[in-house]
Amino acid sequence: MAAPRALTEFIAEANEILEVLGRELLVLEEAGASDPDPDRLNAVFRAAHSLKGLASMFGLETIARLAHRAEDLLDALRLGKTPLNQQLVDALSQTIDVLQIMLGEASRGEDSAESREQAEILGAELQRVALGTPGDAIDVLDQVGIDPQVRAVFTEFEEHRLRENVKKGVGLWKVRAVFSLDDFDTRLSQLNGRLKPLGEVISTLPSSQPGDDSSIAFDLIFGSARPEAEVEASLTEGAVLSPLTSQPLAALPPPPPPPAPKRRVPAWDDVSSGTGSAFAPGPFPSAPSTVMRIAPAPVETSLRSLTNTVRVDIGRLDGLMNSIGELLLIRSNIERIAEAARQVAGPSLPKLWGQELQREARALERRLDELQKGVLDVRMVPLGQVFDKLARLMRRLVRESGKDVMFEVSGGDVELDKLIVEELSDPLMHLLRNALDHGAERPEERLKQGKAGRATIGLFARQQGNHVIIEVRDDGAGLDEARIREVAVDRGIVTREQTEEMERRDLLNLVFQAGFSTRRDVSELSGRGVGLDVVKTNLQRLSGLIDITSRRHEGTTFTLTLPLTLAIIRALMVAVSGRTYAIPLNAVLEIVSVKTGELRTIERREVIEVRGQTMPFIRLARVFGLPEEQRAMHYVVIVGLAQQRLGLAIDELIGQQDIVTKPLSGRLRDIPGVSGATELGDRRAVLVLDIGALMEELLRPQASLEPRTAG
Amino acid sequence: MSSQFAALLDRFFYRPDEAVGPFLESAPESDRGAEAVPDETPEEFLAFVLDTETYAVPIGAVREILKVTVVTEIPRAKKNLIGLINVRGEMLPLYDVKMRLRLADTAPVVRASKDVGRAARVLLLKDLEGDAGILVDRVEGVVKLQLSRLEEAPELGIDRNAIAGLGRRDHQLYILLDVEQALS
Numbered sequence: 101m102a103a104p105r106a107l108t109e110f111i112a113e114a115n116e117i118l119e120v121l122g123r124e125l126l127v128l129e130e131a132g133a134s135d136p137d138p139d140r141l142n143a144v145f146r147a148a149h150s151l152k153g154l155a156s157m158f159g160l161e162t163i164a165r166l167a168h169r170a171e172d173l174l175d176a177l178r179l180g181k182t183p184l185n186q187q188l189v190d191a192l193s194q195t196i197d198v199l200q201i202m203l204g205e206a207s208r209g210e211d212s213a214e215s216r217e218q219a220e221i222l223g224a225e226l227q228r229v230a231l232g233t234p235g236d237a238i239d240v241l242d243q244v245g246i247d248p249q250v251r252a253v254f255t256e257f258e259e260h261r262l263r264e265n266v267k268k269g270v271g272l273w274k275v276r277a278v279f280s281l282d283d284f285d286t287r288l289s290q291l292n293g294r295l296k297p298l299g300e301v302i303s304t305l306p307s308s309q310p311g312d313d314s315s316i317a318f319d320l321i322f323g324s325a326r327p328e329a330e331v332e333a334s335l336t337e338g339a340v341l342s343p344l345t346s347q348p349l350a351a352l353p354p355p356p357p358p359p360a361p362k363r364r365v366p367a368w369d370d371v372s373s374g375t376g377s378a379f380a381p382g383p384f385p386s387a388p389s390t391v392m393r394i395a396p397a398p399v400e401t402s403l404r405s406l407t408n409t410v411r412v413d414i415g416r417l418d419g420l421m422n423s424i425g426e427l428l429l430i431r432s433n434i435e436r437i438a439e440a441a442r443q444v445a446g447p448s449l450p451k452l453w454g455q456e457l458q459r460e461a462r463a464l465e466r467r468l469d470e471l472q473k474g475v476l477d478v479r480m481v482p483l484g485q486v487f488d489k490l491a492r493l494m495r496r497l498v499r500e501s502g503k504d505v506m507f508e509v510s511g512g513d514v515e516l517d518k519l520i521v522e523e524l525s526d527p528l529m530h531l532l533r534n535a536l537d538h539g540a541e542r543p544e545e546r547l548k549q550g551k552a553g554r555a556t557i558g559l560f561a562r563q564q565g566n567h568v569i570i571e572v573r574d575d576g577a578g579l580d581e582a583r584i585r586e587v588a589v590d591r592g593i594v595t596r597e598q599t600e601e602m603e604r605r606d607l608l609n610l611v612f613q614a615g616f617s618t619r620r621d622v623s624e625l626s627g628r629g630v631g632l633d634v635v636k637t638n639l640q641r642l643s644g645l646i647d648i649t650s651r652r653h654e655g656t657t658f659t660l661t662l663p664l665t666l667a668i669i670r671a672l673m674v675a676v677s678g679r680t681y682a683i684p685l686n687a688v689l690e691i692v693s694v695k696t697g698e699l700r701t702i703e704r705r706e707v708i709e710v711r712g713q714t715m716p717f718i719r720l721a722r723v724f725g726l727p728e729e730q731r732a733m734h735y736v737v738i739v740g741l742a743q744q745r746l747g748l749a750i751d752e753l754i755g756q757q758d759i760v761t762k763p764l765s766g767r768l769r770d771i772p773g774v775s776g777a778t779e780l781g782d783r784r785a786v787l788v789l790d791i792g793a794l795m796e797e798l799l800r801p802q803a804s805l806e807p808r809t810a811g
Numbered sequence: 812m813s814s815q816f817a818a819l820l821d822r823f824f825y826r827p828d829e830a831v832g833p834f835l836e837s838a839p840e841s842d843r844g845a846e847a848v849p850d851e852t853p854e855e856f857l858a859f860v861l862d863t864e865t866y867a868v869p870i871g872a873v874r875e876i877l878k879v880t881v882v883t884e885i886p887r888a889k890k891n892l893i894g895l896i897n898v899r900g901e902m903l904p905l906y907d908v909k910m911r912l913r914l915a916d917t918a919p920v921v922r923a924s925k926d927v928g929r930a931a932r933v934l935l936l937k938d939l940e941g942d943a944g945i946l947v948d949r950v951e952g953v954v955k956l957q958l959s960r961l962e963e964a965p966e967l968g969i970d971r972n973a974i975a976g977l978g979r980r981d982h983q984l985y986i987l988l989d990v991e992q993a994l995s
Binding site: 422425426679723724725726762763764765766767768771772773774776777779782783784785786 | 887892902904941
């Protein structure tokens with residue numbers, strides 16, 4: 101059996117293939133049936149083909165079989181034998197979903213009967229779509245390349261006979277016979293009589309290129325499995341044999357794999373090799389060679405992988421990142437030694453060495469910076485990876501919901517740390533489901549409100565400095581403030597008095613509280629017991645923020661703000677009661693100093709005023725229960741998320757530094773207000789503050805700010 | 812297709828002398844199930860001192876022994892958590908077990924090596940929930956104890972959940988620490 105590692109790589113590659121497949125399918129669908137881009141079609145076909153090959157290599161027969169069916173269908177589509185229609189796109193996108201499920205199972209070593217059955221049903225469906233309607237058979241005739249003018253005069257029966265002959269795969273000939281007007285009837289029946297034993301005279305037509313005045317020309321369309329020479333020999337005088345081709349070979353789709361009829365009509369295989377020569381240079385690829393039949397795709401390309409990328413486990417990149425972090429520490433140690441040496445009094449050798457060492461340390465720093473950036477770049481992947489999956493999901497959900505919704509996506513090319521992108525798919529899916537389920541109204545209702553009947557749900561991403569902003573926007577019903585207030589009070593999340601003091605924004609944000617859901621009935625789409633609070637928690641884990649804006653009857657927008665990367669962040673190092681803490685710089689708005697006399701209190705809580713805005717003044721030492729010093733002046737780090745502001749009082753500013761945040765292991769996961777730790781030059785662990793969680797904790801309506809002192 | 816392929820590979824690489832059947836019978840574990848015999852192989856434990864008592868943990872549970880360097884205190888953490896230590900880039904918790912064992916009323920404040928005795932060490936223990944260090948006053952060394960001769964801790968009227976049993980060797984009492992319990 102295949103080694104687990106190889107299987108993992110297969111799963112990764114197969115997933116990539118499915119992603120490509122899904123993306124191209126969407127493009128094809130958007131372009132509509134009018135004019136599918138042949139390159140696209142080929143790309144999709146190749147993707148399905150590689151998947152089939154890979155799957156069967158790993159003994160995943162169910163996946164291989166389904167991929168095979170998809171390949172057949174795509175092949176038919178590519179060769180223009182099956183029209184691109186809704187039914188086809190639906191079947192294929194369902195196939196992608198099922199394949200993804202099965203891949204997931206395979207990666208866990210499972211193989212559920214349910215998905216196998218689903219694959220079976222889908223396989224049959226794909227086959228049905230591929231066989232299609234009669235339209236498909238006309239395409240077979242297109243392949244033969246009969247002059248359309250000639251075909252126009254065929255009767256339906258003749259056309260049917262011709263089709264049958266094509267399917268049998270016999271050679272098709274045009275016999276042009278020129279007979280004198282005097283005895284053409286006898287001579288024609290004579291010719292017919294001689295041809296009959298060799299095959300079938302499909303049609304006898306007066307030639308479109310008549311002979312001279314005294315003669316009449318006929319075109320006989322003749323199908324025969326016999327070699328050319330034999331047919332030629334049977335001809336009577338005045339008859340000329342030519343292959344029934346009006347199209348040059350080159351007009352056919354270029355790749356040589358045997359077309360779908362080969363699979364649909366097994367008989368083709370049986371006879372084609374015998375008559376291949378008779379048909380050349382006919383439009384069919386004559387008698388596929390044995391090699392071709394085993395591997396019906398371009399052999400030389402299928403051996404190479406689709407892209408020249410190296411797939412790397414993110415854990416290895418983390419390892420590299422850690423090594424770089426260590427190198428940076430060593431560099432700062434060298435710098436320190438160099439500095440010490442340089443301080444040596446008088447012109448001495450160590451002093452010179454110190455200078456030299458310092459120069460080298462700086463060069464090292466530059467290189468390390470490059471290395472760090474390089475590794476970070478490698479971790480970045482386009483959001484499109486998730487957006488494509490979501491677009492496919494939305495398509496399905498919209499169809500199932502029966503609502504009329506347009507789904508817009510932009511910003512799929514914005515890049516984010518791989519870890520973040522992975523973690524984003526669930527929260528985004530939840531928000532989109534919410535938008536569809538709770539936001540978008542039914543067309544009747546929309547029209548009543550004077551809105552366009554078709555609702556729009558959008559998923560947009562853009563980069564803004566060191567952040568990526570993702571918006572999930574709908575133009576639906578909007579959030580009902582009164583209802584939110586009622587529910588929040590009902591569930592005991594806040595008191596009525598509190599809601600009366602709350603700003604609109606804070607009120608809306610109550611929907612993120614655990615146990616909040618305004619919908620009474622549980623819907624099939626989004627009522628799965630997972631609330632927006634989970635979305636928020638997930639985002640906080642990514643050091644991200646979520647904000648909500650909504651107008652009644654105009655729509656709702658969820659705005660997600662995420663850091664570009666989690667691996668290395670720039671942090672502000674501060675000291676509180678002799679302890680050092682790191683505050684991620686992306687949360688820091690500014691740093692001010694205030695005199696103790698400038699502090700005011702509101703309901704005994706300390707506040708400061710910065711540029712006309714009053715905000716809570718929180719002594720970090722007090723929050724952390726550390727001994728506090730009496731001081732006349734405070735440094736205040738103003739941190740902010742969305743519209744919320746908070747001033748954190750600290751004792752000392754140490755400086756800015758790039759830090760590699762390390763998560764705290766299992767037992768330390770639930771330390772409040774701390775997102776991880778990093779190490780400084782002296783190997784000391786320094787806690788990284790989780791500003792989002794701290795603000796949440798300190799600004800919560802019922803948050804108690806009782807002073808806590810060191811125990 | 813692949814199973815055929817795998818079978819082919821198997822046949823190709825298989826050598827009859829790789830068959831392990833005959834060896835299994837003489838393998839050391841195969842007499843398992845018999846009652847503990849007098850010549851039982853003793854297990855190795857790492858013995859250490861907490862206050863005035865000597866404790867021990869199975870040597871397999873110990874990842875390494877470290878000197879106390881810098882410890883970062885964690886605000887608002889559980890009382891028995893002394894702080895965070897940096898073990899070659901890995902951030903691990905350092906716990907106090909004396910409180911759990913009623914050897915002390917409060918956890919010590921340790922921020923650097925000067926806060927502990929010269930003999931004090933960190934025992935890094937392997938644990939499913941994530942490796943963790945415990946602060947000990949001194950490491951005694953490796954001691955061999957026979958599993959079959961371990962005693963249960965006597966009823967002392969106090970919670971002794973963190974004690975897995977007692978071992979004796981040459982008049983020295985070893986209190987076996989239940990690591991999982993001691994850290995909770």
